[in-house]
Amino acid sequence: MRFANPIFLIVFLALLAFIFRRINFSKKEDYETSLQFSRTSFAAVKQSKKAVFLKALKYLKYFAAVLLIIALARPQKGKTFEVSANQGIDIMIVLDTSSSMRAIDFRPLDRMQTAKKVTEEFVKGRKFDRIGLVNFSGLAFTQSPLTTDKDSLVEFIRSIEIGDTGLDGTAIGSAIMTGVNRLKESKAPSKVIILITDGNNNMGEIDPVTASEIAAQYDIKIYAIGVGSLEGGIYVVDHPFFGRQEVRDTENKLNEDVLTRISANTGGEYFRATDAKTFENIMKQIDALEKDDIEDKQFTQYNEMYKPFVFAAFLILILIFVLENTYLRKLP
Numbered sequence: 001m002r003f004a005n006p007i008f009l010i011v012f013l014a015l016l017a018f019i020f021r022r023i024n025f026s027k028k029e030d031y032e033t034s035l036q037f038s039r040t041s042f043a044a045v046k047q048s049k050k051a052v053f054l055k056a057l058k059y060l061k062y063f064a065a066v067l068l069i070i071a072l073a074r075p076q077k078g079k080t081f082e083v084s085a086n087q088g089i090d091i092m093i094v095l096d097t098s099s100s101m102r103a104i105d106f107r108p109l110d111r112m113q114t115a116k117k118v119t120e121e122f123v124k125g126r127k128f129d130r131i132g133l134v135n136f137s138g139l140a141f142t143q144s145p146l147t148t149d150k151d152s153l154v155e156f157i158r159s160i161e162i163g164d165t166g167l168d169g170t171a172i173g174s175a176i177m178t179g180v181n182r183l184k185e186s187k188a189p190s191k192v193i194i195l196i197t198d199g200n201n202n203m204g205e206i207d208p209v210t211a212s213e214i215a216a217q218y219d220i221k222i223y224a225i226g227v228g229s230l231e232g233g234i235y236v237v238d239h240p241f242f243g244r245q246e247v248r249d250t251e252n253k254l255n256e257d258v259l260t261r262i263s264a265n266t267g268g269e270y271f272r273a274t275d276a277k278t279f280e281n282i283m284k285q286i287d288a289l290e291k292d293d294i295e296d297k298q299f300t301q302y303n304e305m306y307k308p309f310v311f312a313a314f315l316i317l318i319l320i321f322v323l324e325n326t327y328l329r330k331l332p
Contacts, residue, residue: 002302004074012069019062057320064320067313075309076302088128089290090146090188092179093119096197096227097160098137099168100252103198103233106276111227112162114276115196120157122194122283123150132182135160138169138203140178146186170252171204172197176211176222176262184218191220192290195262198227200255208258212265223286224259226272227279 003009101112109117123131130146133156144156172195179193193215201208212222232253256272263270269289273279 001305002076002078004076004302006073008069008073012066012073015062015065015069019059019066057323060316060320064313064316067309067316071306071309071313073306075305077305078300078302088126088130088148088188089190089192090183090186091126091129091131091192091194091290092134092146092182093123093131094134094136094140094175094179094193094195094197095119095160096137096170096172096175096199097135097162097164098170098199099162100170100199100233101162101227103228105228105234106279109276111198111233112160114279115227116157116160118276118279118283119196120154121280122287123153123157125287126150130188132179133157133160134175134178134182135164136171136175136178137163137165138167138171139165140171140175140204141165142178142182146182167203169203170197170199170201172199172201172208172258172262173206173211174204176208176215177206180211180215180218180220183220190290191218192268193220193222193266194286195222195224195259196227197224197259198233198254199252201258208262209265212262216266220266222263222266222268223289224263224268224270225279225282226254226256226259226270228254229274230254230256 095115097112101110101115103111105111106114128148130148131150131153132146133143133153134140135143143160144153147153175197176193176195179195183191183193215222230253254272256270260270262268269286271282271285273282
């Protein structure tokens with residue numbers, strides 16, 4: 001709450017002082033209403049109810065004046081808004097959802113669950129950026145286009161499941177190109193792909209290195225995150241004789257050389273996440289590397305609050321006028 005014309009508050013204080021003095025003076029008059037003749041005191045004639053009521057109306061006039069002065073001071077209630085002076089960064093998160101992401105080496109969660117968790121936290125922290133999501137395994141498709149609606153994007157991330165594309169495998173090149181197609185027309189000051197994968201490219205119509213070179217032509221930077229161990233992931237399998245067991249898949253290994261070249265071609269960086277904590281720290285590093293230069297500005301929109309005071313004063317003055325010209329017009 002603020003007053004647009006605070007100078008009238010001085011008038012308000014002066015009026016309050018005047019009213020207070022008048023009230024005290026009136027009380028003094030009440031005590032001195034008797035007449036002194038010699039040593040005999042004669043009490044004043046008792047006033048009628050109408051006379052007392054008429055006197056009370058005088059204070060209602062003071063109250064109406066107070067309301068009008070407050071209205072002239074223009075009380076205002078403000079609501080603060082935050083805006084950004086510049087456009088944010090455009091980011092496409094390209095997430096591997098192949099069956100190898102079921103590996104449990106990120107205990108207590110598997111690779112997929114960990115990737116979804118840290119990606120969700122990353123999205124929530126990027127306040128002004130537009131972020132989209134590409135889901136890939138043997139095929140790649142856009143789960144969400146670039147958007148500033150972080151709540152909807154988080155729901156998309158949470159809904160991702162292994163096997164969503166309907167074709168298992170790891171088409172890293174196709175996934176990168178899907179992200180490039182979403183970013184190439186962007187006018188943002190920075191365009192970024194965050195590639196999260198745990199395997200080697202074995203599907204798709206374009207190889208990852210060529211896709212990264214195309215990304216570089218559109219000034220798109222790629223941060224690649226290799227998930228898991230170089231020796232292969234650990235999986236839970238049901239053995240026909242020995243029951244449920246944990247085995248390591250040594251055939252589907254992380255190809256760091258390709259991921260490093262992908263990042264280097266675009267001016268990005270390659271990271272390897274070996275556990276959940278490392279994964280979280282990597283996303284924090286990328287978050288710090290891709291800070292935008294947005295300048296937050298705040299402004300306050302004020303709504304006028306004087307109307308109720310004017311309305312109340314108007315009603316009081318009408319009431320006084322009606323009473324003075326009807327019921328109190330003639331005192332007994």
